[in-house]
Amino acid sequence: MSTPVQLTDVRKVYGTGPGAVDALAGVTYGFAAGTFTAVMGPSGSGKSTLLHCAAGLDSPTSGDVQLAGRSLRGLDETALTELRREQVAFVFQSFNLMPALTVRQNVVLPLTLAGKAPDDAWVTEVIRRVGLGERSKHRPSELSGGQQQRVAIARALAGRTAITFADEPTGALDTTTALEVLTLLRDQSRELGQTIAMVTHDPVAASYADRVVFLVDGQIVAETTHPTPEAVAAHLAQLSTRNTPNPT
Numbered sequence: 001m002s003t004p005v006q007l008t009d010v011r012k013v014y015g016t017g018p019g020a021v022d023a024l025a026g027v028t029y030g031f032a033a034g035t036f037t038a039v040m041g042p043s044g045s046g047k048s049t050l051l052h053c054a055a056g057l058d059s060p061t062s063g064d065v066q067l068a069g070r071s072l073r074g075l076d077e078t079a080l081t082e083l084r085r086e087q088v089a090f091v092f093q094s095f096n097l098m099p100a101l102t103v104r105q106n107v108v109l110p111l112t113l114a115g116k117a118p119d120d121a122w123v124t125e126v127i128r129r130v131g132l133g134e135r136s137k138h139r140p141s142e143l144s145g146g147q148q149q150r151v152a153i154a155r156a157l158a159g160r161t162a163i164t165f166a167d168e169p170t171g172a173l174d175t176t177t178a179l180e181v182l183t184l185l186r187d188q189s190r191e192l193g194q195t196i197a198m199v200t201h202d203p204v205a206a207s208y209a210d211r212v213v214f215l216v217d218g219q220i221v222a223e224t225t226h227p228t229p230e231a232v233a234a235h236l237a238q239l240s241t242r243n244t245p246n247p248t
């Protein structure tokens with residue numbers, strides 16, 4: 001199975017000298033094609049740094065990241081932007097929609113920015129797929145939070161990129177809406193073959209993924225497949241116990 005996102009001994013150090021922080025301390029991991037992976041771990045364990053390095057939004061201090069088989073090492077900003085546009089979509093906790101644009105205009109924006117002509121039939125299909133067929137002319141302010149996140153998901157599908165990175169995509173949503181959004185993400189990987197890497201704090205959200213990787217102190221310490229909310233929560237509890245210094 002190919003790995004559209006491959007990290008090899010990735011280290012990320014913030015700062016220098018005694019105050020330096022090893023946010024990633026040698027991560028080697030491949031996100032397999034068509035899989036939905038949740039990244040979990042205690043606060044400060046390096047989840048966002050991992051996602052940002054994997055997506056080429058931040059550069060590692062050492063090690064290598066490959067996106068769609070292409071090493072990011074040595075790419076200049078223009079080449080990196082081009083590669084990201086071709087291969088990667090993002091879904092953020094805060095939706096990141098343009099308020100002045102309609103649903104449809106938001107969905108095609110990455111394509112417009114890349115100078116590509118959108119496939120109109122596919123755009124209509126992805127908007128329908130996320131349940132917003134009747135609202136394609138609405139602006140984000142006229143939509144609920146869950147509907148806005150659906151627009152972001154449609155946007156992640158419109159360009160047919162191989163990879164979606166999602167950073168706490170359900171963090172701002174109520175439980176029911178969150179589950180609907182997670183189902184869409186899961187379908188996106190199962191039915192359309194997208195590779196999805198999602199950072200989350202929520203064991204229920206993680207249980208929608210095919211596998212969960214656990215980070216502690218910038219290292220992957222465990223991985224589970226076919227996660228259930230209970231198993232993920234138990235795993236996390238174990239990790240935080242391990243992480244808590246013994247009382248003296």
Ligand SMILES: Nc1ncnc2c1ncn2[C@@H]1O[C@H](COP(=O)(O)OP(=O)(O)OP(=O)(O)O)[C@@H](O)[C@H]1O
Pocket residue numbers: 014015021022023041042043044045046047048049050
């Ligand atoms: N720009 C930065 N400058 C300095 N230190 C940073 C920077 N970004 C992150 N860090 C540090 O790197 C470590 C990992 O941070 P990161 O945000 O990746 O963790 P996280 O697991 O996503 O945390 P959370 O769950 O709280 O969002 C933390 O110790 C954090 O303080």
